[in-house]
Amino acid sequence: MTGxxxxxxxxxxxxAVLATGLAFMYSVMNIINLAHGAIIVLAAYGLHVLGMQxxxxxxxxxxxxxxxxxxxxxxxxxVLSRASGGGELLxxxxxxxxxxxxxxxxxxxxxxxxxxxxxxxxxxxxxxFELPGNIFVGQLSVYILAAAIIVIxxxxxxxxxTELGHRIRATSQDSATASLLGxxxxxxAAIATGIALVTGVFAATALGLRSAWGPYxxxxxxxxxxxxxxxxxxxxxxxxxxxxxxxxxAQSIGAAIHPQGFLIGGHIAFLVAVxxxxxxxxxxxxxxxxxxxxx
Amino acid sequence: MITQAxxxxxxxxxxxxxxxxxxALAAVILAALPWLSGVGGSGRAVALLVYILLxxxxxxxxxxxxLVSIGQxxxxxVAAYVTIRLADAGxxxxxxxxxxxxxxxxLGWITSLFMLSLSGGEFAIGMWVLSSLAHLCVNLDPLIQGxxxxxxIALNAYDIxxxxxxxxxxxxxxxLAILAALVVLLRSSTGAAITAIRDDEIGAxxxxxxxxxxxxxxFVLAATGTAAAGALxxxxxxxxxxxxxxGVQWTAYMxxxxxxxxxxxxxxxxxxxLLFFVIETLFGGFGAWYLVGLxxxxxxxxxxxxxxxxxxxxxxxxxxxxxxxYLIFEKTDNSREEK
Numbered sequence: 001m002t003g004x005x006x007x008x009x010x011x012x013x014x015x016a017v018l019a020t021g022l023a024f025m026y027s028v029m030n031i032i033n034l035a036h037g038a039i040i041v042l043a044a045y046g047l048h049v050l051g052m053q054x055x056x057x058x059x060x061x062x063x064x065x066x067x068x069x070x071x072x073x074x075x076x077x078x079v080l081s082r083a084s085g086g087g088e089l090l091x092x093x094x095x096x097x098x099x100x101x102x103x104x105x106x107x108x109x110x111x112x113x114x115x116x117x118x119x120x121x122x123x124x125x126x127x128x129f130e131l132p133g134n135i136f137v138g139q140l141s142v143y144i145l146a147a148a149i150i151v152i153x154x155x156x157x158x159x160x161x162t163e164l165g166h167r168i169r170a171t172s173q174d175s176a177t178a179s180l181l182g183x184x185x186x187x188x189a190a191i192a193t194g195i196a197l198v199t200g201v202f203a204a205t206a207l208g209l210r211s212a213w214g215p216y217x218x219x220x221x222x223x224x225x226x227x228x229x230x231x232x233x234x235x236x237x238x239x240x241x242x243x244x245x246x247x248x249x250a251q252s253i254g255a256a257i258h259p260q261g262f263l264i265g266g267h268i269a270f271l272v273a274v275x276x277x278x279x280x281x282x283x284x285x286x287x288x289x290x291x292x293x294x295x
Numbered sequence: 296m297i298t299q300a301x302x303x304x305x306x307x308x309x310x311x312x313x314x315x316x317x318x319a320l321a322a323v324i325l326a327a328l329p330w331l332s333g334v335g336g337s338g339r340a341v342a343l344l345v346y347i348l349l350x351x352x353x354x355x356x357x358x359x360x361x362l363v364s365i366g367q368x369x370x371x372x373v374a375a376y377v378t379i380r381l382a383d384a385g386x387x388x389x390x391x392x393x394x395x396x397x398x399x400x401x402l403g404w405i406t407s408l409f410m411l412s413l414s415g416g417e418f419a420i421g422m423w424v425l426s427s428l429a430h431l432c433v434n435l436d437p438l439i440q441g442x443x444x445x446x447x448i449a450l451n452a453y454d455i456x457x458x459x460x461x462x463x464x465x466x467x468x469x470x471l472a473i474l475a476a477l478v479v480l481l482r483s484s485t486g487a488a489i490t491a492i493r494d495d496e497i498g499a500x501x502x503x504x505x506x507x508x509x510x511x512x513x514f515v516l517a518a519t520g521t522a523a524a525g526a527l528x529x530x531x532x533x534x535x536x537x538x539x540x541x542g543v544q545w546t547a548y549m550x551x552x553x554x555x556x557x558x559x560x561x562x563x564x565x566x567x568x569l570l571f572f573v574i575e576t577l578f579g580g581f582g583a584w585y586l587v588g589l590x591x592x593x594x595x596x597x598x599x600x601x602x603x604x605x606x607x608x609x610x611x612x613x614x615x616x617x618x619x620x621y622l623i624f625e626k627t628d629n630s631r632e633e634k
Binding site for chain 1: 357361363365409410412413414415416417419420421423424425427428431432434435543546547550554558583584586587589590591593594597598601
């Protein structure tokens, strides 16, 4: 039982870092980026290629951060800015199209083989900490959880304490007024896209180190990330961590009930979150809470 | 003083009559195909009809109700699975297909009860989650044996010629029935509400359109049509492997057909399906490159020609090809205006 909870908490670290970019783009640009998973897989291939060239993983991550930031700017300038001018549907259609293109391009370039970044870090991939009570936890999952907390903390700090963060928030709330105040909304949105894709590099590192991936792994990652965002809700980025925790626990419970129940458990948690958010349900719940408060 | 010339309202003009004639001709040719080209031709014709159903239904959902769904494979796959299950229980396979279509309608209604409270991207991926959930549950069925799948063996009761002819006729009848249902719906007062929502959802709500009810009607119709496509695809291909029915490539096809043909117009979806059928016949063998090409064309259309081919053709035609609105004529001269 303790083992299950500890493993779920560590798994939540991976889901949190996976969902950060998606949640960030959704909350500041109101775009659900359906290519989020494919972009993370693309970054993982980038890390793999650099690793094959003999670049140490930390340097590879730094290089990929720069590459993906530039890719984010280009993506915004060529596709997203044009699509978001055309109503709510176009960004969805366009980013889904990009996901299809990326998935199949990666299949053509890298083949169907499953790859892993684990060889780049030596024995870290199986090293573990021993906790009192004879419980072993993988060092890697602990570092991924720590990385998730740091990434989310950095994004929160950026948004609340820096000039750039204020500009991004101003643009997301009212881009017309923001541009009156001398902010360039398109430039700001392009930078925000770049930042979202940089968080994807950390997700890619975690993906590559903890498991093997293939060209079509993006879809599953997108589903996990999306479930985290819906369960956690929009607002502070820390909700991502909460959503990830609920998803990981639901999946672990599912896996404990049935060998193939892992994914089903997560999907059910997602549906419960959707039900909870039904307007009629919420009205009944608030009414009940208010009547209890009056008593 | 302004004098108002007397107005006449008509629903259809020459363009509509020509279109109807062409569609009727196409239907007759398809129905006669078993005598014209044999078993192989019938199979391809069913594929075309399935693409038409998928495109028209996805277009109804995205173009009319403003609901982009990545998970319509939920209805496609579940209908195929229900057909397999019913046929396994001893029901005639063709009756099983009809029952599976009805099951798709019921599933659509149940799904609509909670999914329609989501909008935009949340609805889009939410449907995908439902589709993967259904996929996982179908995999658990011992009859299906995970991704191994099974076949619609009950079809062997008919010899291959009879089977392919029956499947084609059933596909044709179902497609025509669902197309007719959509046109009738769009011409009713609900159709006016659907058009209002398509053009401006908040505006429609402000003049008293019951948005959720209207969207639910479109959603259930789309679920029914997509379920029909799934059951017919099974009848034509006979094998059922869950991944081949719940796979995301179907969504890519629907997106391509609707974006290239023209979002929000039945004519556009028909053109898109026809074009996709030709492209698939010519380039389907290129595997992943073919999908890369489809994705690129779809993205380019979304960004540069969001009304698709039909949006580019239709302004040069007099009136609508599939009439869902009204034509207004002034008696005094020949100027006409479309409502």
